[in-house]
Amino acid sequence: xxxxxxxxxxxxxxxxxxxxxxxxxxxxxxxxxxxxxxxxxxxxxxxxxxxxxxxxxxxxxxxxxxxxxxxxxxxxxxxxxxxxxxxxxxxxxxxxxxxxxxxxxxxxxxxxxxxxxxxxxxxxxxxxxxxxxxxxxxxxxxxxxxxxxxxxxxxxxxxxxxxxxxxxxxxxxxxxxxxxxxxxxxxxxxxxxxxxxxxxxxxxxxxxxxxxxxxxxxxxxxxxxxxxxxxxxxxxxxxxxxxxxxxxxxxxxxxxxxxxxxxxxxxxxxxxxxxxxxxxxxxxxxxxxxxxxxxxxxxxxxxxxxxxxxxxxxxxxxxxxxxxxxxxxxxxxxxxxxxxxxxxxxxxxxxxxxxxxxxxxxx
Amino acid sequence: xxxxxxxxxxxxxxxxxxxxxxxxxxxxxxxxxxxxxxxxxxxxxxxxxxxxxxxxxxxxxxxxxxxxxxxxxxxxxxxxxxxxxxxxxxxxxxxxxxxxxxxxxxxxxxxxxxxxxxxxxxxxxxxxxxxxxxxxxxxxxxxxxxxxxxxxxxxxxxxxxxxxxxxxxxxxxxx
Ligand SMILES: [Zn+2]
Ligand SMILES: [Zn+2]
Numbered sequence: 442x443x444x445x446x447x448x449x450x451x452x453x454x455x456x457x458x459x460x461x462x463x464x465x466x467x468x469x470x471x472x473x474x475x476x477x478x479x480x481x482x483x484x485x486x487x488x489x490x491x492x493x494x495x496x497x498x499x500x501x502x503x504x505x506x507x508x509x510x511x512x513x514x515x516x517x518x519x520x521x522x523x524x525x526x527x528x529x530x531x532x533x534x535x536x537x538x539x540x541x542x543x544x545x546x547x548x549x550x551x552x553x554x555x556x557x558x559x560x561x562x563x564x565x566x567x568x569x570x571x572x573x574x575x576x577x578x579x580x581x582x583x584x585x586x587x588x589x590x591x592x593x594x595x596x597x598x599x600x601x602x603x604x605x606x607x608x609x610x611x612x613x614x615x616x617x618x619x620x621x622x623x624x625x626x627x628x629x630x631x632x633x634x635x636x637x638x639x640x641x642x643x644x645x646x647x648x649x650x651x652x653x654x655x656x657x658x659x660x661x662x663x664x665x666x667x668x669x670x671x672x673x674x675x676x677x678x679x680x681x682x683x684x685x686x687x688x689x690x691x692x693x694x695x696x697x698x699x700x701x702x703x704x705x706x707x708x709x710x711x712x713x714x715x716x717x718x719x720x721x722x723x724x725x726x727x728x729x730x731x732x733x734x735x736x737x738x739x740x741x742x743x744x745x746x747x748x749x750x751x752x753x754x755x756x757x758x759x760x761x762x763x764x765x766x767x768x769x770x771x772x773x774x775x776x777x778x779x780x781x782x783x784x785x786x787x788x789x790x791x792x793x794x795x796x797x798x799x800x801x802x803x804x
Numbered sequence: 805x806x807x808x809x810x811x812x813x814x815x816x817x818x819x820x821x822x823x824x825x826x827x828x829x830x831x832x833x834x835x836x837x838x839x840x841x842x843x844x845x846x847x848x849x850x851x852x853x854x855x856x857x858x859x860x861x862x863x864x865x866x867x868x869x870x871x872x873x874x875x876x877x878x879x880x881x882x883x884x885x886x887x888x889x890x891x892x893x894x895x896x897x898x899x900x901x902x903x904x905x906x907x908x909x910x911x912x913x914x915x916x917x918x919x920x921x922x923x924x925x926x927x928x929x930x931x932x933x934x935x936x937x938x939x940x941x942x943x944x945x946x947x948x949x950x951x952x953x954x955x956x957x958x959x960x961x962x963x964x965x966x967x968x969x970x971x972x973x974x975x976x977x978x979x
Contacts, residue, residue: 482935
């Protein structure tokens with residue numbers, strides 16, 4: 442493992458899982474699966490002394506370094522404690538680490554690979570949080586990879602496991618499989634046609650959690666929703682994966698497709714107008730907030746996947762979703778920016794990239 | 805409207821649907837909204853809280869007794885768990901087993917693990933609990949500046965530690 446990472450370089454590219462390809466990628470942004478694991482011979486984080494946290498971090502690091510797997514050897518291992526706030530924020534924006542671990546104190550670290558398909562957080566809520574992300578709806582490959590990493594780590598790390606309760610976790614809501622599978626969906630048509638409530642209602646009592654980022658009234662919308670399994674104990678990994686991947690996600694995807702078709706049929710001109718206006722604003726604004734950016738990018742993404750506009754490529758939009766976030770923008774600019782400055786630089790960045798130019802010529 | 809976690813204006817509104825609580829709306833500033841959405845969805849404290857509320861329905865004496873119950877290994881009290889929603893060590897699942905069961909039923913509707921198991925099991929549950937206990941004793945020894953005792957305990961832990969497995973990982977056999 443490499444003991445550091447080049448954060449300036451990292452900010453310049455989006456991860457493989459954000460490339461906007463893969464099954465159902467017109468609607469599904471990404472699939473993410475994580476496993477919660479704890480070392481058997483340490484207290485859980487809450488009752489860890491500083492010394493315990495340090496020992497866990499060192500033990501995990503040494504044991505990860507003993508692994509001979511070729512892929513693993515090219516992974517980065519980053520100590521989060523001495524990292525600057527902005528670099529930690531960058532890792533949060535890329536979903537390689539959680540905000541919780543970024544903002545907590547004491548010994549903690551993350552191991553992740555160059556294309557960022559996976560990360561292992563050390564000393565988050567649990568000693569280990571192993572996660573794999575892939576573009577589109579790709580439960581099978583995502584699970585195979587996370588399962589393989591888990592098998593590999595298990596060879597060198599003794600997990601806390603109970604014959605009756607399974608993998609033991611700091612919070613009883615994760616006990617058992619320790620598995621959370623999450624699918625991130627882009628559902629603008631369901632939002633526009635005001636059907637999200639109906640979707641929410643139809644998801645009740647089937648053991649899934651739906652979480653969405655949206656606006657109310659004049660607020661901006663991002664139209665992104667995340668569906669995850671709610672329970673972890675008493676159902677096999679295969680059952681949990683099937684629940685989200687074969688049952689729930691396809692159903693929501695179908696609702697969204699229908700809503701998009703209805704929009705095309707009944708409101709094509711209105712929609713096209715909205716998408717074009719979104720392009721207009723992002724291409725000409727001089728100052729713009731992150732939430733307004735997200736709102737318009739969401740509309741453009743919809744316009745592209747519905748064939749209303751041909752430019753830009755959806756890859757460019759995905760990249761902009763990532764790089765217009767605060768830490769990315771500041772890393773690309775090479776210095777810390779205040780809020781007003783950020784809004785101005787974000788507008789400039791959007792204008793530049795929507796005109797088809799690349800990072801190298803932006804300043 | 806202010807963000808629920810800080811003083812900044814709430815510009816994002818997040819809906820979360822979790823059984824049995826139903827949809828809940830959270831009002832957050834930009835920064836907290838991003839952290840929240842990037843964070844995986846997990847059945848929040850509400851599920852734990854409602855299970856614990858049932859226990860609160862018990863008479864005061866019974867609850868007070870339960871609150872004072874402590875794990876002999878890590879020292880966490882049930883009161884501390886109730887307040888934080890986080891357990892202190894793996895042994896808590898054994899020590900507080902009957903107290904946690906109603907909560908597991910409430911959250912998962914099940915109490916028995918089905919699925920993957922580790923292939924390797926080194927050490928018994930007792931020896932592992934002992935190691936966690938020793939780590940706590942070592943910490944206490946350091947606190948009272950009894951460094952001699954602390955170093956004895958450290959050696960004792962070292963001797964019990966799981967040695968790094970020999971480097972015969974599956975990747976070798978595959979290639
Ligand atoms: Zn806030
Ligand atoms: Zn304990």
